[in-house]
Amino acid sequence: MDFCGKQVKADCEQLLKRFQRTQSVRFEIFARIWREMKFSQIFYGTVNHEKRKFSRLILDVASVFFLPPFSFQIRVGGLYLLYSLYQCQNASPSEQIRLALKDWVDVKTFEKDAIEAQHFDVVYILQQLMFCKAFHFTATPSLLTYNKKRKVERSPMHENFMERVSRPQELVNIELLEEMDNVHQHYENLKASTLSLTSAQQDPSVSLIRKNLVPQLRSTVVDFYNWQKRKDSVDEEEDSSEGPSSQQECSKRAGLLASIKSKAYGQAAEVSKSRRHRQVEVDFTSNEAPTLGRSRITKPSLKARTSENLHISGNLPVTTKNTTFPDLKHFTPVPALCAIPGLVLKKHAETGCI
Amino acid sequence: MAASEQTTDANTNVPEYEYPDVNTKPFHIGSFKKEWLSRLKPSDYSYEEADEDAFHANFAREMGVSAETMAELKAVCSVDSLRCHPEDQQPDTEVVPPDPTLRTLVQRKERQDHRASLKKIKKNRHDLYADELERLTIGRKPETVTDMVPEGEIILTINVYYPAVFDKFNYIRPHMTLLMTGSHSLAELRDAVCCVSDLQVCGEFSNTPDVAPEFISKDHYKSAFFFFEGVFYNDMRFPECQDISSTTIEWAKSHNFPSYSQAKMEDTLLEDLKVKVGFPYLYCHQGDCEHLVIITDVRLAHKNDCLDKNLYPLLTHKHRVLTQKCAVCHVFIGRWYTTNDQFAPSDPCLFCDKCFRMLHYDAQGNKLGEFLAYPYVDRGAFN
Numbered sequence A: 001m002d003f004c005g006k007q008v009k010a011d012c013e014q015l016l017k018r019f020q021r022t023q024s025v026r027f028e029i030f031a032r033i034w035r036e037m038k039f040s041q042i043f044y045g046t047v048n049h050e051k052r053k054f055s056r057l058i059l060d061v062a063s064v065f066f067l068p069p070f071s072f073q074i075r076v077g078g079l080y081l082l083y084s085l086y087q088c089q090n091a092s093p094s095e096q097i098r099l100a101l102k103d104w105v106d107v108k109t110f111e112k113d114a115i116e117a118q119h120f121d122v123v124y125i126l127q128q129l130m131f132c133k134a135f136h137f138t139a140t141p142s143l144l145t146y147n148k149k150r151k152v153e154r155s156p157m158h159e160n161f162m163e164r165v166s167r168p169q170e171l172v173n174i175e176l177l178e179e180m181d182n183v184h185q186h187y188e189n190l191k192a193s194t195l196s197l198t199s200a201q202q203d204p205s206v207s208l209i210r211k212n213l214v215p216q217l218r219s220t221v222v223d224f225y226n227w228q229k230r231k232d233s234v235d236e237e238e239d240s241s242e243g244p245s246s247q248q249e250c251s252k253r254a255g256l257l258a259s260i261k262s263k264a265y266g267q268a269a270e271v272s273k274s275r276r277h278r279q280v281e282v283d284f285t286s287n288e289a290p291t292l293g294r295s296r297i298t299k300p301s302l303k304a305r306t307s308e309n310l311h312i313s314g315n316l317p318v319t320t321k322n323t324t325f326p327d328l329k330h331f332t333p334v335p336a337l338c339a340i341p342g343l344v345l346k347k348h349a350e351t352g353c354i
Numbered sequence B: 001m002a003a004s005e006q007t008t009d010a011n012t013n014v015p016e017y018e019y020p021d022v023n024t025k026p027f028h029i030g031s032f033k034k035e036w037l038s039r040l041k042p043s044d045y046s047y048e049e050a051d052e053d054a055f056h057a058n059f060a061r062e063m064g065v066s067a068e069t070m071a072e073l074k075a076v077c078s079v080d081s082l083r084c085h086p087e088d089q090q091p092d093t094e095v096v097p098p099d100p101t102l103r104t105l106v107q108r109k110e111r112q113d114h115r116a117s118l119k120k121i122k123k124n125r126h127d128l129y130a131d132e133l134e135r136l137t138i139g140r141k142p143e144t145v146t147d148m149v150p151e152g153e154i155i156l157t158i159n160v161y162y163p164a165v166f167d168k169f170n171y172i173r174p175h176m177t178l179l180m181t182g183s184h185s186l187a188e189l190r191d192a193v194c195c196v197s198d199l200q201v202c203g204e205f206s207n208t209p210d211v212a213p214e215f216i217s218k219d220h221y222k223s224a225f226f227f228f229e230g231v232f233y234n235d236m237r238f239p240e241c242q243d244i245s246s247t248t249i250e251w252a253k254s255h256n257f258p259s260y261s262q263a264k265m266e267d268t269l270l271e272d273l274k275v276k277v278g279f280p281y282l283y284c285h286q287g288d289c290e291h292l293v294i295i296t297d298v299r300l301a302h303k304n305d306c307l308d309k310n311l312y313p314l315l316t317h318k319h320r321v322l323t324q325k326c327a328v329c330h331v332f333i334g335r336w337y338t339t340n341d342q343f344a345p346s347d348p349c350l351f352c353d354k355c356f357r358m359l360h361y362d363a364q365g366n367k368l369g370e371f372l373a374y375p376y377v378d379r380g381a382f383n
């Protein structure tokens, strides 16, 4: 059955590519593309035991798109694809969708994100699959027979299906920079006071502190982000066979795609709850830069934790008179600490498709 | 024994790849099962059909949607919305539709047209056989509840490969595939492996042909072992069994190899094993007949599985080899191998049991003429 693996993958990718272009996560839209492509026919003409083998193959191929590293929208498409293939297959009884233990947490997170964004059709279809026992709960995504692949073929399509990497921006967010600057200043002061005690003032050999740590970190992340943007727009140009061709329009489209994530969520959320599984019309004509979000706060800030820890520990230089502990509450942000572009709230960015 | 070890690092029982898409790191089968069961609701792996109305009502309540919305959701997500043909026309799903655009279908059509042009519509024996096995096993329910594979039980798929024969380079490595549950022992796996060397009869029996078939190797050489992750699992069920792994273990010790340990096949359940999925291990019997063993899949039992315990270990695939036919009738599989045989068209020569006796013995069973006769077990004897 391996002989048709490439063709099956290409067909699945074609379907998902068309789904991606709609910028939608609605099942209704997916089903329309499915019908247009007459995708049910993919099972026609398999005979006897080929039916089961083919179901196994195509379900394994499709499962990949339901899991990271693909973007939320592609994963929704992957889920719909699995559901549709599962329902339309001609093996009887039906062949199951394999779900590996290590991927369970990703599926649960995906479900949670879909619930939070109130994508009812996504949640319904996932739970429908669970309800009709469509899954095999397995150790590995596919059966393994120690077949060493000569070369792993990576589809160029896959890169387009992935979210742009945003971990650096997420990690080095404005709050982290503020806190880091605070701690850094505090540390600098502490050092300075220690030095003044030992009267080894201005001794360059003792200045172990890296100056400008925070601004440097910030500018590095900004550089990374700008490089990423440049790279993206180059990719867009190369991909000019379809869609707008002028550079201006390309970068416009890139900006558009980026803004959809942050914007769409906000707009779609206003739509009546009961219509969430229906197609939502969102106006994409305005070309705003990605809005800056604030990262969600899940634990006490580093500042709070630092201050707590420092107060508890009794190893403070109590003998120092002039180095009373600097007031952690008193904090003035350095001017360099302005926003890092492209910093959007991760959760919204991922689930923020219409 | 290993219970405390396992709880300290539970994550090692969530299988991860050692080499992507090739094999996993070792994990404990029983703990893997527990990991799954702790994450799932019993209804997720139950064999029972759940109530659809209850599912919908529950969904509506949890999501906080109205009955009206729920009805709309059902309609939008229905299988009907995937129908690619007019409602009143049932398409022929047995043939590739004309003028396909999907690449899979274009290729399938090409293949079918090519096959049709060969005009030889011969159904592959392997295909027929696969259909046969499939019909036998899928969705079988036992007559009594006590024979039911329990819900949440582990099902393993195990490939046992035939000893390497280098006469033909072949991409399809001949093997048999067995399904077993986690509560089967390795001894049960051993008994399910059929290998001709277990049936090899040694000796010349031209004077006493009726005695020969009783003398099969399995009765003589009972020792055997599996080798998984540094442990030799020996078959010690019978008094005449020997620990044939000890030689290897001693040798490894004297050559500064990592130390191996021993356990009993009959005391080891499959769910007690700590193994890599997809990794080749060893089964050795008859002293030197070696088979590769690969656990290709480990998962929870599903309602569509064969649920009758008594039918396990369940054979789902068996490589069929060409059988050597009798030199006289060309119909039956060879059972006797003769040499120095004046009646034979060749030396050596193969005969089926009937032709052999008709040709070499009189009605009273007296040996006619001079020849040597050895019982022969064909490699395809298990087909």
Ligand SMILES: [Zn+2]
Residues within 6 Å of the ligand: B163, B195, B196, B197, B198, B285, B289, B290, B291
């Ligand atoms: Zn053997």
Ligand SMILES: [Zn+2]
Residues within 6 Å of the ligand: B326, B327, B328, B329, B330, B331, B332, B351, B352, B353, B354, B355, B356
């Ligand atoms: Zn014969």
